[in-house]
Amino acid sequence: MENQGTPNQDNSNQVFSQQFRQLQQLPNSTAVLVLGIISLPVCFCYFLMGIPGFVLSIISLSMASKAKKIYEVNPSLYTPGSYNNLKAGRVCAIIGLVLNSILLITVIIVFVMVASTGVAIESILHDMHVR
Secondary structure (H helix, E strand, O other), X not given: OXXXXXXXXXXXXXXXXXXXXXXXXXXXXXXXXXHHHHHHHHOOOHHHOOHHHHHHHXXXXXXXXXXXXXXXXXXXXXXXXXXXXXXXXXXXXXHHHHHHHHHHHHHHHHHHHHHHHHHHHHHHHHHHHHO
């Protein structure tokens, strides 16, 4: 003979399962997390000069902002895990944005220094030739 719960337990289980089924993933929460994570290792690819990671970070932050606004309207509709993914992706995107910005600024400074040094070397060689 099966052991069945009391009517109160069955009713509460149905209510719980209905509430659980109604929860849905926050739109783009996984995409925000993936883009935020990808923006981090891309900053170590110096030949890319930080541009792709910078773009990925901005896209991720934009998507996170939109999803957060959707979540704030009615947080009871979405799973806590999807909101946690959104927060983690946003943090990764911010870190990626900072690192990629530093790399991009460094590359620009190096190019300017090399260009200015090249001009100085040309002027020195020109002066040596003239004398």
